């Protein structure tokens with residue numbers, strides 16, 4: 001199927017896959033280029049992932065971090081935004097197939113920019129996902145909000161102390177930035193926001209556990225900042241369990257193997273998975289048709305110009321790309337997008353593709369919040385922690401949020417939460433809280449119906 005509404009054009013065709021940091025920035029940087037851009041993404045929004053944990057813990061609304069892509073690009077006339085999940089890329093035919101509600105659309109390209117990002121990795125144990133959602137999408141964040149607040153609600157109605165304890169135990173797996181932020185915010189939710197709101201339970205007695213198979217908190221930020229984050233979390237009452245390898249996750253809890261081989265069981269109704277990422281499967285589709293290699297996380301090893309070996313018109317950027325010295329962070333995707341857009345523009349003006357300068361990444365540093373008024377930051381060789389790191393974190397995240405109204409709404413939400421103890425987004429719905437388990441049940445029912453059909 002072709003794209004209705006699209007004007008046939010003999011301009012250079014650029015297809016961008018993904019509306020995250022990489023995809024959106026690539027399209028925007030081509031604003032003044034004489035090209036015809038099709039941006040295809042499987043969600044209608046541009047998601048600011050670094051603040052997902054604040055949606056999950058009721059600080060901000062999903063709309064504040066996920067503005068509609070087509071509205072952002074409304075004035076960019078050379079770009080058409082198309083909703084659909086890309087299922088195939090044909091490097092020889094130079095086409096991309098995407099599906100929307102059962103219809104497959106084929107889009108031709110002259111230049112392809114693939115920025116489909118990464119999903120959660122359960123290291124081969126995808127069955128854990130049902131009971132320990134990750135933190136990659138708006139659906140994940142809203143479902144987690146439903147589970148976290150729903151656990152407090154159930155505990156209030158429970159007269160069984162053992163069940164109550166299980167309901168009030170929250171386990172976050174993975175002590176990277178997302179895990180640290182999530183554990184800190186669940187602890188503050190229980191200690192500040194919900195304090196005194198229940199009659200039968202005391203929310204401040206909730207147990208929050210942050211565990212990791214690694215021996216340190218925030219390993220990429222170094223020992224000193226990791227220790228600072230750990231101390232601050234412990235002051236908040238978060239239990240940190242390191243060298244703890246998760247071997248099983250089920251409805252009622254989590255099983256952990258210690259370094260001495262002991263197996264422990266933690267009874268916990270709410271589990272959050274923030275350990276490990278796995279690049280989009282589109283990476284493998286590209287590797288299968290080219291000389292590109294993929295690593296264990298599914299990232300495509302691109303050339304110094306971010307192109308796929310043997311295909312100078314196909315670029316992979318952001319979390320999907322494996323480039324030495326470039327971390328899987330927003331800056332990696334944004335800078336990659338700018339670099340590729342500049343190549344496309346200069347080559348349209350006649351620059352020689354064989355003379356491309358290699359991509360070079362400028363490290364602007366990394367940060368993670370631990371709790372209100374406390375963060376850790378590493379900028380070049382400078383490391384700092386505490387209130388000033390937190391202010392720097394607030395400022396930077398505001399700068400990168402897309403849209404003026406979004407920034408204002410976020411400032412208001414932060415003021416309510418950080419200066420008072422309220423959170424403006426504590427609404428949960430049954431559909432959010434049970435989403436994943438119900439969808440899986442529907443899939444099981446559908447599979448049984450198919451089996452029965454096949455057998456008859």
Ligand SMILES: Cc1cc2nc3c(=O)[nH]c(=O)nc-3n(C[C@H](O)[C@H](O)[C@H](O)COP(=O)(O)OP(=O)(O)OC[C@H]3O[C@@H](n4cnc5c(N)ncnc54)[C@H](O)[C@@H]3O)c2cc1C
Pocket residue numbers: 017018019020021022023040041042043045046047048049050051052053084085086087115116117118135136177178280282317318319320328329330331333367
């Ligand atoms: C919870 C969390 C917190 C983070 N915190 C920070 C932080 O504090 N600082 C920082 O720098 N980085 C942070 N990151 C990492 C940062 O968000 C990523 O590095 C960045 O988003 C990568 O950009 P990208 O464009 O490669 O992928 P994404 O931003 O993930 O975008 C991928 C896009 O591709 C689309 N897509 C995927 N598959 C398909 C398909 N088959 N068809 C069509 N569309 C598809 C998606 O819908 C999405 O629009 C965080 C990530 C997470 C998950």
